[in-house]
Amino acid sequence: MKRIATRSSWIILFVFLCILVVGFYLRIGSAVGTLVINPLRADAGNYFMYAYNLRYKHTYSQEIANMRDLSSPVTPDSVRSPGYPLFLVPFLDGLSFESFVDRVIIAQVILSLLTILMTYLLCKSFLPHVWALAASLLVAVSPHLIVANSCILTETLFCFTLTVTVWLTGFLRSNPSWWLTLGLGLLMGLASLVRPSLQFFPLLFAFFLVFQFGWRRGGKLTAMALIVFSLSLSPWIIRNMHTLGVSGDKTLMINFLHHGMYPDFTYESVKESRGFPYRYDPRASEISRDTSSVLKELSRRFYEEPGKHLRWFLLGKPVAFWSWNTVQGVGDAFIYPVSQSPYFYDPYFRWSHHLMHGLHWPTVILAFFGSVMVWFPLSRMGMNQNTLFVARALSLLLFYFTALHTVGAPFPRYSIPLRPFLYGVALFPPYLLTLALTNRSNPPTK
Secondary structure, three states: HHHHHHHHHHHHHHHHHHHHHHHHHHEEEEEEHHOOOOOOOOHHHHHHHHHHHHHHHHOOOOOOOOOOOOOOOOOOOOOOOOHHHHHHHHHHHOOEEEEEHHHHHHHHHHHHHHHHHHHHHHOOOOOOOHHHHHHHHHHOHHHHHHHHHHHOHHHHHHHHHHHHHHHHHHHHHHHHHHHHHHHHHHHHHHHHHOOOOHHHOOOOHHHHHHHHHHHHHHHHHHHHHHHHHHHHHHHHHHHHHHHHHOOOOOHHHHHHHHOOOOOHHHHOHHHOOOOOOOOOOOHHHHHHHHHHHHHHHHHHHHHHOHHHHHHHHHHHOOOOOOOOOOOOEEEEEOOOOEEOOOOHHOOHHHHHHHHHHHHHHHHHHHHHHHHHOOOOOHHHOOOOOOHHHHHHHHHHHHHHHHHHHOOOOOOOHHHHHHHHHHHHHHOHHHHHHHHHHHHHOOOOOO
């Protein structure tokens, strides 16, 4: 029996290494073979300037600096959170822009490879090894996760940080220690500094801990996690208060609400406006003046066309958020325009793309059912609270981001870092089905 278990472990290791090789081949091939047109455009340009000004002018600012005069000042701001710019700072060492971009891409490829490992470790806490390997394989060949590595954007870093955070959550059920809770709160804080959309999740997660552990123990864990989470954000908030006199900039939140109010991402059904409806709206600057202006405009639109906007918010937005095409980019899995990519010509890349494209909507649908099913008592199938703990945390995370982007802008790009969790939860229903069929064909003997 011990020899069989050892042989099984070696087989699992071999299969996982094969998956890792496939993931490495696709990622390094994409990194080398993808040519993004103007890689420091739009958001990427903002992140670069934050990192540049932080490194050479010691000021956190997205202002385009005078690069010939390092003593020239720039105006500090807090429009974007500092997590990703801080990640970029070490790659700035006086080399050309091209060298900077190449080094960031290689670092993101490494993080993306580690995400494959973390997905397997995460999923095997509530799925058997075979199913956990299947989830890691889907992550390994996912075009969205691969293409994102070639962009100077938060997707890869946020995906890795969030995967590690949820993986650490899995240990909390069997070992609810103070140190583990401290680490969890810290990781959530760091992930929130990479992408602020996570910053409300700890409150929801607090209720989850109370639900799992009860008021007494869950309350203590929740208090510790929230305190550490708040402390991890405090340097950023203190800096803003000291430098700018405010705790943070509301520009991105206003844009988040504003850009999501246009049904089907279009302004007045104008085809050319798809993806950027706010650029065609003559009242855009008036609407986005402040939060109250956005909410007032949204109320007016609901009052005038309630059916159209209810359909958009209740059905259109969730579907759009989990769509395959990035909408704002050049379509498909690409975020920024590219002049060259192995997905255009390489048969292995094209085959993996066709596979994932065909599986996309079945995966999303299965993930929805899986996210619901994990909350049912499944003790008859051998599932207990410990087994379901991580699966429920994943379900909570998927519902949280879907709800958040149903309120604001549901651009599909924002769902890319959630793909590992989507794949893991999507495999839960078929696993339960095979378990039920196995139990039926092999009933317990009396």
